[in-house]
Amino acid sequence: MSTTTNYDAIIVGSGIAGAIVAYKLGQAGKKVLILEAGPKIPTDRSNYMDTFLKANIKSPESPYPPSTQNAIPSSEENPLGLPDPGEENTPRYTVLQINSWRKPKQSYFDFQQQQDNLKGDSPQANFAYGSSYERIGGGTTWHWLGTSLRFLPNDFKLKTKYGVGVDWPTAANNQDFYDYLVPYYEQATIEINVAGSKVAMDKLYTQFDDQQTFGPNYNYPMPEIVESLVDEEFANNVTSMKIDNEPVYVTSTPQGRNSRAGERRQCAGNTNCIPICPIQAKYDATVTIARALQTGNVDILYQHVVSKVLLDPVTDEVNGVEYITYDTQTGKATGTDTATAKKYVMAAHAIETPKLMLMSATDKFPNGAANSSGQMGKNLMDHIMYLAWGLSKDPVFPYRGPLSTSGIESVRDGAFRKAVYDANGKLIEGRAAYRIEIGNDGWSWAAGDPFTTLGDYVFGQNNSHTNATATNSQGKNLKFNTALGDNSKLFGKELVATLNGIYTRQIRLGYLIEQLPYEGNSVELSKNLKDNLGLPRPKINYQIPADYERNAFVSAKKVSTDIFNEIGATEYTQDPGAPVFYEEEGGKPLTAANFQYEGNNFIFYGAGHIVGTYRIGTEKSNSVLNYRQQSWDHSNLYMIGSGVFPTLTTANPTLTIAAMSFSAADNILEDLNSESASSNAELASVSSQNK
Amino acid sequence: MNNFVGLSAVLTGFAAATIAPAIDPINIKAEYYAKFQAEIGNNLFFQILSDFQTRNTPPGSNQTQEEKNQLIGEAMLAGSNGENYVMSCRKLIFLWYSGAWPTVDGDTTSSQMLSAKSYTQGLAWQVMQSHPMGDSNYRYGYWAKEPADLSGYTGNNN
């Protein structure tokens, strides 16, 4: 690592966005420095894997540092033994913190106070944010699922087409943003080495009105991952359903895992994509970091936490980044310093990036760097998920193959997205769109299986709801084996048969509901809570304030029941109970993600899709970046990653993050080269003058 | 050890030769034996194993081994043995199926994973005719086909 290198670019963050820009710049001969807050990418993923194997709760973050559970002895206040984020140098949010969201010694995030007198269906209710990320070399793609869908062309035009949300900006010459992205989608598909079926994608894309096919003249680098028996159960039996006039059919999911041998191994169906693929059949950003380093033009410094972006008071250019170094996770900082380059690229994911910018306020930019619009940190979104689960009629053998190999994509778009309001401004028609993910993971997410059902039949409990007399809301019997008594305790042959009968039938659907952008959903700096480096922790304000998204929950609930009926399955989706917004002595525990709507109790889950907090737009006044992902305020500052999305859309974000990172790289190179061209021209003219 | 394995086979419904084969490079039984003993204490531990040995007589002339195993299991789990005794046997079942030692708290169960190895040896994954999540020794595409018969996983006729 040369301290005297003159860097063309500094990139903050080594996730997929930063890795792609580093790679492209390094390939083009530019000198790049990546500053990563977290630890080094290990040569061997055994330490992460070992941590995962030993973990009691196999959450998405469970393999990765800092420790996610059992860090300290269990207590009534802290049964999972969550570490204190205030004592960590790179703390982060995890799903295990969700139920402790009001406990600052367990939850990394600070949250907004609840208003008084809320009712169960109050739109102003605050919730715990549902999704998490990693602060390690290689970033959050260590634990992504791998789903590599593109957005639909209509996704970019929500406002124009459906009267909700915002449109994405157009590109140069008024080009539609989807069209602008198509060549970058292709680059992203190749970099991630997506396995998919173009035939399936063409079919999908031609279904939605006046949209073009998937893209010109190219194919996926590898054939699609074979569908699972669970997929077939849905595909074969759901043949004539419609949701809001859109046909329902199953589509193989394009995914970033090897269906063929390559530099990395072919998928062996470890069914563990989240949280970690042990054989790296699934792509993660360490692949691109390796390529970036191989160019010989990229340096990376780990355990360098960027704490401030420095602004030149005269030119408004970024003229440096301050960073803090540390040795151990809970030890003191080991030093601070500043790094400089021509261009600066923020790629620390959609929570840490706005946090950094908000920490970088100056007199001229009192609301934070790059924040003349006031939009920094705002419009925080996630795919809020509805889960439905059940037992199929006959065994379909879940827990095999990747966690998900297919979905129902055909319902992602349609007239149902159009919002219609009455004279009082109440929404009378229209709902958020969703895609439906088919899970191969049995009830592991929905019910903590297989150990929940195991506990039921070994100790006579009923947390799976299969072990006692009951009916579901359709009046179907839930007790799996009616010949057994309630709360039966089994052993031997009977235990084998019962567990086998239940496990092999477990199915799960997940609805990724598109949350719209709201200014009130935001990331701010906590006034009170700090991490071990003394930096403020993020404060999250997060609500589901509109009927538009809540209507999607109602739809998802009904559709699940309909689909389960079509395939002859018995639904086991549980009523999550009414929300509890206020802590009371001897009362029920606070809920984190429960809400009521139209007489239903709902709970939402996070999909891991943190987007929106530094969006691109057409106007300096209402966005942080132009369509080139360049700050309106500081011309040598770029911001990349999911924070740039003006809307969340109906697909998992990673492929689009990658595509936009490729486009950002092009833009940065264009700017670097035009500057050196013009300065060369200046030099030439000066030297010719001097002759 | 033979009694421990025999008892475990009867309670779990998996064949002894499956959970503790003659040629056993993994040897999870040793880890579970030690854990069981440490958790329930020597007195109860040896009493349970001794009772099993007493009850584990060869099947009668008209009795299959399977039927005999059923009776042995019922005898081991009979309430008359005492609550602690029976709960310990049930915890042993949970241990074999999950690789984790359970704590039963009224209506719910939590558990502490013993080791990386024990997680990979959990019988729950076998009883579902699959593999532990994160530990597949199958090959690409297996998920598009039905798995082998359950009896291939348990070693018993199922």
Next chain:
Amino acid sequence: MKLTFKALILFISLMLLHACSSKKEKKGYANLPPANSSDVVISSTIPTQITSTGDPVTLESLQHDFDVLSWQSFIALNWPANADGTPKENAIFGANESGMTVWQSWKSSREIFLPHGKKPNAWGEVENIPIVCDSISAEDLEKGIITLTQVGKTPNVLDESGEPFQTGPLIDQNGNYTRYEILTNEVMFDYIVDNELYSYEGQKAFGKDADFPFSDPDTGKEGAIMVKAAWIKMEGKYDASQFHTAYALVYDNPHEQAKVKPACSLVKVGLVGFHIAHKTKGDPQWVWSTFEHVANAPTQGEPVNRNFYNYHDPTSTYPVNEPPARPWNPANTGTTPTKVERVIPIDNDAKALNTKYQAALEKMFKGSVWANYELISTQWPTDANNVSDQTGKPAPTFLANATLETYIQGKVPQTSSNCIACHNNASMTNGMFSDFTYLLQRAEGKEIKEKK
């Protein structure tokens, strides 16, 4: 008399073993022929099955038997060879230490999987060496040839310098990259050629899992064997007299890493690591033997008491078992040497066996370089037909060669080096199982370029 009695005991104990097991117990390692009274056999015959010393058969006795098979295989494969690759009769093993061995006469990966999926030349016919090696003068090549064989065989081309799955290169004490090559025996080669598996189109037409022939003790026919060798340049700190050496064409392969330029040189190299994978009857997961030079690296938890290690400088502050930083390029000189430690010790029985064999080899020929090699272990399936575990519950569960799987040594399931588990994932370009070899995925096609 003695043999019959022993066989009787074996028979009875196997019967008892069989009686104890449930109806569904797989056959496993029953009916093995009994072993010689001495473990040590120095012969050019490659064994096709283990012989049993166990009475009754146990995990430990079978491990011992497989370790003996490994030593016998190691010696037989390294037997001095005639020009046609057959072992020289009446050769004194160890006498001609840098002559061509049987396995060095085999075809290497680059001779089988040709650009554009072209059909390889027949066994015994020389394959074209990389164009850039053509620049090496005929005189130098002659010297290489004379050292290796009488007629016709060009020096082996060492065209790999990275460990599997981009874990990294291994740097020796002179700052040079370790070089690797993979070769197959004629049986394995024939299967590939007869079924046209050397090309993308051929594999597509084949359309099913590969299934190489196995060695059959009943007929004595040799089945598929593949070997992987690790070599280092004999210069600087290395004393060539301590190694099995050869002249080889060391080739910087641009397909390995971005920015590598093709280059070639004729170099004297010494053997530091050697894998043998052998498909035998009853072991559909193959039998995996691995050997190292005795001076490669100290073992964690054991004394660091050699004056010199091939891959470990006790005074170095470089982190243990860490590859160098990227960019990786085998043309680089002066890279910081890797500081290697063996993570899993060689077990006591194998150590004792090593001592026995090394003494016998030294006795066979004083100063034999082969006494400087040791068996690390042998991995074999204990339950080949297990439906839940297609790796057949291998023993030992984890196995690594410090020169070939340097960076993934350990005991973590699925991530730490485990020969059979890793090779279980091997497939060919048509997506189908390639029967435990990663070679088949190297097939090119008429139009298909290098896969990512």
